Amino acid sequence: MSEYAAWFEKVVGVAPYPWQRRLGEEQEISSRLIRIPTGLGKSAGVVLPWLYHRVKRQDSRWPLRLCFVLPMRVLADQMATDARRWVEHAGLDVPVHLLMGGVEATRWVEDLDRPAILIGTQDMMLSRALNRGYASSRGLWPMEFGALHHDCLWVYDEVQLMGVALATSTQLEAFRRMWSERALRPVHSWWMSATLQPEWLDSIDFQQTRREHLEVALQIPEGERVGGIWENEKTFEWATELVADRGLIERILEEHEAGKQSLIVLNTVSAAVRVFTELKKAIAKTKPSTPPSLELAHSRFRPYERERWNFLRRDAEAELPPGGRIIIATQVVEAGVDLSASLLMTELAPYPSLVQRFGRAGRRAGERARVIVFGSLPKDSKGALPYSLEELEASTVALRRLIEDGAGVSIRALEECESRWPRELLYEIYPYRPEQTLRRREFEDLFDTSPDLSGADLDVSRYIRVGADRDARIFFRDIEGNPRTIESVDPPRRDELCPAPAKEIEEWRSRREGVNLYVLDYESGVWVRTDRVIPGMVVLAPSHAGGYDPDIGWAPSSKSKVEVVPGEALSESLLVEASESIESDVLSHAEWKTIAFHGREVEEEISKILSALGLASNDADGLETTLKLAARWHDAGKAHRIFSEAILEERRPDDIPLAKRHDLAKAPSNAWRRPAYPERPGFRHELVSTLALFELLKRAAPEHEAVSGFRWPDEASLDGADDASTHDAASEALSSGDGALGTLAEELKSLTASEFDRVAYLVCSHHGKIRCTWASSPFDQRADEPTLFGVLDGDELPALELAAGDGSYVETP
Structure with a gap:
């Protein structure tokens, strides 16, 4: 047994399959x-190679982060549980972050220099990769975006369920390859599915790469398809006359066996809830001597209720009640759920989805199962929802071929049947035509996180999920009355966020007279009333409004008061809190520190991060130089009068001389005025830092490529004057005055234009609040003076001490 195989067995508890060992x-x-x-260990097969090579062996050729993307929430929950167990059994220190909204979903950005496993749905993961992170604050978007496009192994599991997100994943891979020469660390992608067709990945910018390098998928050779679940039998029936609204309840009760487990899969949440309700009534009416337990599983539950779904665990199969168990579910059980049923009844669905559902029956070695597909081809597109009529037509072709072959639907039967089917048939039964394709120009536009003039953001939901199934997340709290704003709200926790279609939430509110919905306002940092709900939004609703039932999940028709999820409030990290509103500067709340001292400590932290990432002493393209220079300059704007006066004079202790200074970057929380900037609401010190950079370089080297052609507003008076002599005089003043003064100027002059641009961008964007577009904020639009992020033309920045690159501390003009 190889070293890897022995380690795998120790971690998982069973020896690896040959394909797992080879990978x-x-x-x-x-x-x-x-x-x-299905049933052959895809999840462990891909997570453990990364864990072994990147963490155990510390092979830096492997990316630092594993990003595991799944189409559904239930799958993500289960995957996170499995990953944490494997990490624990391996005895390794690797955090597993479940990105499902709530305070917990944002903390991974605080340790970007450590190996980590990120797990989330396509909504949560791809929205962050598109710089518009769902359930994340605007200030964090750039951090998440940058981290997810560097040093990552992306694993896309069950891609047959991802729809347009699959095309987005391949386009993102194509864009990263276009810019690979500039990447500091590699990014790779693994696409997985039991029904994967290579042609699915042929998006417009990736198809050539795919055909040249990814023509053949990793598969199980024919000689290894023996023993275990390969020998299981699954009989197959297609009951075209049976539909969810007619005869299904009776057929379920007729087919279910006492002491066994039955799984009934519907295509929509509404259909699943309806069948669950009717089946519950039928069981109560017939009063069987050993009634089966009845369970419901779909995607519109809060995690608080989902955590009690013990019936989806493998060990629950050993605890079946005498009457057995009937599980009514939607697509949430199609993949990633280790569930085995002796009876599977599924509504007609696209063939790739049916194959996944077949994998939930007779899943253990030696088991036998019955599989019944019910329903016929709908008459029109509306009747085919949530799928397309084309997908269902292709599925009926495949089902007829399965009936002709007569071998059932075991994994061996399915593999052998498909091996005999002509390529043209496979194209027909595995269609993939994404409704949207992310193009390079659109992706580049997303780099700017500034809202448009109306305050709205670019909508990325069409690149992540199509149709009416684009979700927001709603949570319920006890709220008195119907206030317009709510200032004190504990941050929502993951276990209380219920996913629901954004459109449905809007429609539900419109039918609830006198009920308000609230969203966190980026400008003020408080929860404000809203009538508009967009995908990815986190929405607060009053518990008295109803809309949720713990037994059936999201329930717009329910008017009963919603039980608020119990639990202690989770504190936000300062980073997260600071990113939630444009004015928040809580990261400045710390022990007394000067701007120069803080710049130096950030520079030292940069050195540690570069070392941890294996980039120390690598100054290619001026990377280390510019990062450290930006670190020393980033808070220079805090010497501005508006920022300095936010630290109250009466809170500056006489016995701490440092506190009396007016070039402070940090001060204790109790020293700050609240609100901090009443004279200039929305003031951002990082804009001042950036303008100071440009001003110093322009005075020191007006001919420098980074600033040549720049003209400040106060230069209008110089029209007709000898600009060259004026600039020469300024430069002479810099070089002939205090020798230390020239140090800062020389550091900037030594940079190339692209290096200076990088420094300026890093200084400007280090809080994620000012980035590509400098446009008036709502605060500026209400101001009496023409400010920009609270900065007024003509403002002066007093002389201040900064850290220099040679280890000294020098003063600016």
């Missing part, structure tokens, strides 16, 4: 396709 023993990392049937 784990490969030390080189590259993008790949993985096509493995």
Whole structure:
């Protein structure tokens, strides 16, 4: 047994399948396709190679972060549980972050120099990769965006369920390859599914790469398809006359066996709730001597209720009641759920989805199962929802071929049938035509996180999920009356966020007279009333409004008071709190520190991060130089009068001389005025820092490529004057005065234009609140003076001490 195989067995508890062993023993990392049937350990097969090579062996060729993307929430919950167990059994220190909204979903950005596993749905993961993170604050978007496009292994699991998100994933991979020469660390992608077709990845900018490098998927060779679940039998029936609204309840009760587990899969949440309700009534009416337990699973539950779904665990199969168990579910059980039923009844669905559902029956070695597909081809597109009529037509073609073959739907039967089907048939039954394709220009536009003139953001939901199934997240709290704003709200926790279609939430509110919904306002940092709900938004609703039932999940028709999820409030990290409103400067709340001292300590932290990432002493393209220079300059704008006066004079202790200074970057929380900037609401010190950079370089080297052609407003008086002599005089003043003064100027003059641009961008954007577009904020628009982020033309920045690159501390003009 190889070293990897022995380690795998220790961590998982069973020896690896041959395909798992081969993948784990490969030390080189590259993008790949993985096509493995259900029940053969895809999740462990891809997580453990990363854990072994990147963390245990510390092989820096492997990316620092593993980003595991799933199409559904239930799958993400289960995956996080499995990953944490494997990490624990391996005895390794690797955080597993579940990105599902709530305070907990934002903390991963605080340790970007450590290995980490990120797990989330396509909504949560891809929205962050598109710089518009769902359930994340605007100030964090750039941090998450940058981290997810560097040093990551992306694993897309169950891609047959991802829809347009699959095309987005391949386009993102294509864009990263276009810019690979500028990347500091590699990014790779693995796409997985039991029904994966290589052609699915042929998006417009990736198809050539895919055909040249990813033509063949990792599969199980025919000689290894023996023993275990390969020998299981699954009979198959297609009951075209049976539909969810007619005869289904009776057929379920007729087919279910006492002491066994039955799984009934519907295509929509509404259909699943309806069948669950009717089946519950039928069981109560017939009063069987050993009634089965009845369970409901779909995506519109809060995690608080989902955590009690013990019936989806593998060990629950050993605890079946005498009457057995009937589970009514939607697509949430199609993949990633280790569930085995002796009876599977599923509504007609696209063939890739049916194959996944078949994998939930007879899943253990030696088991037998019955599979019944019910329903016929709908008459029109409306009847086919949530799928397309084309997908269902292709599925009926495949089902007829399965009936002709007569071998059932075991994994062996399905593999053998498909091996005999012509390529044209496979194209027909595995169609993939995404409704949207992310193009390079659109992706580049997303780099700017500034809202448009109306205050709205670019909508990325069409690149993540299509149709009416684009979700917001709603949570309920006890709220008195119907206030317009709510200032004191504990941050929502993941376990109380219920996903629901954004459109449905809007419609529900419109039918609830006198009920308000609230969203966190980025400008003020308080929860404000809203009538507009967009995908990805986190919405607060009063518990008295109803809308949720713990037994059936999101329930717009319910008017009963919603039980608020119990639990202690979770404190936000300062980073998260600071990013939630444009005015917040809580990161400045700390022990007394000067701007120069803080700049030096950030420079030292940069050195540690570069070392941890293996980038120390690598000054290619001026990377280390510019990062450290930006670190020393980033808070220079805090010497501005508006910022300095936010630290109250009466809170500056006489026995601490440092506190009396007016070039402070940090001060204790109790020293700050609240609100901090009443004279200039929305003031941002980082804009002042950036303008100071440009001013110093322009005076010291007006001919420098980074500033040549720049003209400040106060230069209008110089029209007709000898500009060259004026600039020469300024430069002479810098070089002939205090020798230290020239140090700062010389540091800027030594940079190339692109290096200076990088420094300026980092200084300007270090809080994520000012980035590409400098446009008036709502505060500026209400101001009596023409300010920009609270900065007024003609403002002066007093002389201040900064850290220099040679280790000294020098004073600016």
